[in-house]
Each structure stands twice: as C-alpha cells, then as structure tokens.
Amino acid sequence: MDTGRANSIEIDIERLWRDLDASALIGPGRAGGLRRLALTDEDKAMRDVFVAWCESAGCQVRVDAVGNIFARRGGLDDTLPAILIGSHLDTQIAGGRYDGILGVLAGLEIIRTLNDHGVVTRRPIELVTWTNEEGVRFQPPMMGSGAFTGAHDVAWVHAQLDDDRKIFAEELSRIGYLRSAQPLPEHYDSYFELHIEQGETLDAEGLHVGIVTGGFRTFGTELRVTGENAHSGPTPMRRRSNALVGASLLIARLNDIGWTFEPEGRTTCSRLLIEPNRYGIIPHSAKLTVDMRHPDDEKAREMYQEFLDFVPLAARKANVGIEIAKEWSFGDVVFDSRLINLVRSVAADLGVSHRHLLSAASHDAYNVAKVIPTVMIFTPCREGISHNEKEHIEPSYTAPGVNVLLNAVLRRANA
Incomplete structure (x- = not known):
C-alpha cells in the first residue's frame, strides 16, 4: 500500500x-x-x-x-x-x-x-x-x-x-x-x-x-427605482417621474466613484432592467445591480458609502423612489x-x-x-x-x- x-x-x-x-x-x-x-x-x-x-x-x-x-x-x-x-x-x-x-x-x-x-x-x-x-x-x-x-x-x-x-x-x-x-x-x-x-x-x-x-473587498447591491408610466410626447419635463433617469444618475455616479479610486478601485453596473422598455413611453420601473471593489477594506467601504449617500439625491433629482432590495459583500x-x-x-x-x-x-x-x-x-x-x-x-x-x-x-x- x-x-x-x-x-x-x-x-x-x-x-x-x-x-x-x-x-x-x-x-x-x-x-x-x-x-x-x-x-x-x-x-x-x-x-x-x-x-x-x-x-x-x-x-x-x-x-x-x-x-x-x-x-x-x-x-x-x-x-x-x-x-x-x-x-x-x-x-x-x-x-x-x-x-x-x-x-x-x-x-x-x-x-x-x-x-x-x-x-x-x-x-x-x-x-x-x-x-x-x-x-x-x-x-x-x-x-x-x-x-x-x-x-x-x-x-x-x-x-x-x-x-x-x-x-x-x-x-x-x-x-x-x-x-x-x-x-x-x-x-x-x-x-x-x-x-x-x-x-x-x-x-x-x-x-x-x-x-x-x-x-x-467587494460591496454589491440591487436597487429598485420606481417612477410613473407616461407618454413621452405630452408629458412636461416638470411632471415626469422617469425611473430610467434615476437609474442613469446612479450609474453615472457609480462610474465617477470608480475613477476617483483608480487604479485599484473598480465600480460596475452589470445589470439594468427597465419597464416597459418601449418606444414613446417613460419607464416606470428600473432595477439595477452594482458592485464596488478595492483591495483595501477601508477604501472599499468609503466607495460604498459615497454611493449610498448619493441615492437620496438621485431620487430627488429624478423625482422617483429608490430602494435597496438586496445587499451583499465578500472579499x-x-x-x-x-x-x-x-x-x-x-x-x-x-x-x-x-x-x-x-x-x-x-x-x-x-x-x-x-x-x-x-x-x-x-x-x-x-x-x-x-x-x-x-x-x-x-x-x-x-x-x-x-x-x-x-x-x-x-x-x-x-x-
């Protein structure tokens, strides 16, 4: 043997x-x-x-x-x-x-x-x-x-x-x-x-x-943005509640955070779903998944907190509701x-x-x-x-x- x-x-x-x-x-x-x-x-x-x-x-x-x-x-x-x-x-x-x-x-x-x-x-x-x-x-x-x-x-x-x-x-x-x-x-x-x-x-x-x-160190979250379905022609800008605009503001801020923490910081929106996703209609719903990564735990937390701090600002600017549906972390x-x-x-x-x-x-x-x-x-x-x-x-x-x-x-x- x-x-x-x-x-x-x-x-x-x-x-x-x-x-x-x-x-x-x-x-x-x-x-x-x-x-x-x-x-x-x-x-x-x-x-x-x-x-x-x-x-x-x-x-x-x-x-x-x-x-x-x-x-x-x-x-x-x-x-x-x-x-x-x-x-x-x-x-x-x-x-x-x-x-x-x-x-x-x-x-x-x-x-x-x-x-x-x-x-x-x-x-x-x-x-x-x-x-x-x-x-x-x-x-x-x-x-x-x-x-x-x-x-x-x-x-x-x-x-x-x-x-x-x-x-x-x-x-x-x-x-x-x-x-x-x-x-x-x-x-x-x-x-x-x-x-x-x-x-x-x-x-x-x-x-x-x-x-x-x-x-x-990685922090991930799924966010749900809630707006109001409306026709893109007759609806004035002041009355719009566009879920896609809210999601876009979040994505743009997320990307800025990644560049701020370059070269080791990384931020990604890997998934975006909108409804009804049809021509001529203002989206009433958006769901996006994002993550933030950095080898330093403290800096990863700082990145995530900067993103979370921006969420209510995006909601007000886009006139939408934004909730965090899921959160996870690893690394x-x-x-x-x-x-x-x-x-x-x-x-x-x-x-x-x-x-x-x-x-x-x-x-x-x-x-x-x-x-x-x-x-x-x-x-x-x-x-x-x-x-x-x-x-x-x-x-x-x-x-x-x-x-x-x-x-x-x-x-x-x-x-």
Whole structure:
C-alpha cells in the first residue's frame, strides 16, 4: 500500500484536457465558450456527466439541499476530517470554458491520479462542485457555498426567483438535484480551490502559479427605482417621474466613484432592467445591480458609502423612489497562512514559478474560508480574459499548477 511520497507523481494532463473538452460540448456558447446557467437543462446535463465520472473513479457521491455535489474518496482513517477540493461548473451567459470548471475537473484528475498510482491517503479526500457560483440566474453569487457555510439560510435560497419568476427550489427539483445530504464544515480539515487567475499578472510575468493570500473587498447591491408610466410626447419635463433617469444618475455616479479610486478601485453596473422598455413611453420601473471593489477594506467601504449617500439625491433629482432590495459583500478574507506556506513549499520543491496575489474576482473560497482553513491557487489565462468566450488556457502552463495542487493536497491528506 502506497501513501504517496510528496512530489513523486504527476497528473495526466491529456486526460484532464479531454474532460475539459467534453465539458465544453455541454451548453456551448455562440463563439467557442459556454452558456451553462445554474439549474438549467445544460447544468443538469453537466451534473449528470460529472456524477458519472466521479462514480467511475470510485467516489461516493452525495448531494445536499441546495444542489452542491460532494464526491468522496475514502482514506485510511475515514473518521478524520476530509480534505475538500472544489469550484463550480455553472458559467456566465457568454462565459469561458475554464472559469471554475478547471478547478472541479482538476480535483477529479487528482483523484484519478491517486487511483492510478494506488495511493491511499490517511485522510479522505472530497471533491465538491458548488451550486450557482456565478449568480447569473439567481442572485447573489456564490449561493451554494453560502448555504453550506451558513451565510444563507437554505429556506431563503430555495425561495429565490429568476427573471421569469421561477423558484430556485422548484428548478433544483426539476433537474433532479434537490437532495438531503448534510455535509457540515466541521467534517473538513481544509479546502483547496484552483482557478484560472482572471487577471493578466501570471500571463504577463510568465509565471505558472499564483498563491492567493486574500481578495478585493467587494460591496454589491440591487436597487429598485420606481417612477410613473407616461407618454413621452405630452408629458412636461416638470411632471415626469422617469425611473430610467434615476437609474442613469446612479450609474453615472457609480462610474465617477470608480475613477476617483483608480487604479485599484473598480465600480460596475452589470445589470439594468427597465419597464416597459418601449418606444414613446417613460419607464416606470428600473432595477439595477452594482458592485464596488478595492483591495483595501477601508477604501472599499468609503466607495460604498459615497454611493449610498448619493441615492437620496438621485431620487430627488429624478423625482422617483429608490430602494435597496438586496445587499451583499465578500472579499473580507485572508486565506490560511499554513496552507499558503504549504503551497509555496510544494511549488518550490517542484521548481514551479510562483508569486503571491490578491483576487479581484469573487470565489466560493471566500465563503468557505470563514469556516474551514482555505487556500486558493491561480493558474494563468491568456491576457487575463475571463467571463468571456475568448477565455483561453493551455496544457503546458496549466499542468504545473495542477501538480502543485495534487502534491499540496497529498501532503495535507497524509499529515
């Protein structure tokens, strides 16, 4: 029986790439990427394939009440807390083939590699794919990991609606992934998440691994602007209550705040819905989603407060009502120092080029880090392009990072 000598084995990169290519056939986008939104038929198809792959690798598969899928590879002592590896399989509307997906399938490749080499670890290893990380169809993002960690109540998650007023729980049941397993944070020793960088640092510097120390502090909110439907011809300017004008004032101020906090501050309005959205009619309703990000917590809070202070001014100027429908925040996380040191040591032993990085994007690891020791590993993506169908990575500069993940997990599982 082999318990695995550190740094002695490597993944099968060709097999991993076959899995990535197979994933890319499920919910293909228009330009070579993916459109695989949470709890859609495409999501179900990918989940079914993933479960079959995990079971073929000898894993025991469980699904919890919000559709998170856990695949367990037993250890010598199954009573010990397991090592958890994961990310997500859902995508943006016009998303890439690798964002999140690489992290899940890299975890599967690690299990297969350990099987190939007959390695039995002291601790169990589990692979997870989190539900609705992207937050495209149901908001907020990172919903599945939020429920797992207690940040969201399961009943609240179940009640969330998409734009067509379809209910989360009913859609989860429809695709066959409303189950009752109850994995808890205390069942896990540590969490590892591998992800493409979604930034250009590694690609520009020719490095293979980013060791993520923390994230940009992010504040997000959904606002609803209420005006009055009226004809655009006869209605005098003084009598108008134009919801789109109110939303536009908010968006313009948001953009100004981002420029004020350049180069590290970022502000975005990513979503705007107006009604009735018809020619000749003054909109009576607008709904917009915004976020503000900065690596410094205090400055991120300052950005958010500046935006909130402007909301009543925009309401008065546009003669509309504005309410905050939802608020969320993430990124106030520092990843586990011991796991960071472990990943750095493994990278050095393997001769893999690396550096420390902050993550400007959000990840399930942000939620998990609050309840389980967590570390993130970044691998390069070409020109930092992500959430885009042009997203691209290559086996040659991805394999080193997955091998670092493999050997870091192996060391921790045998500790």
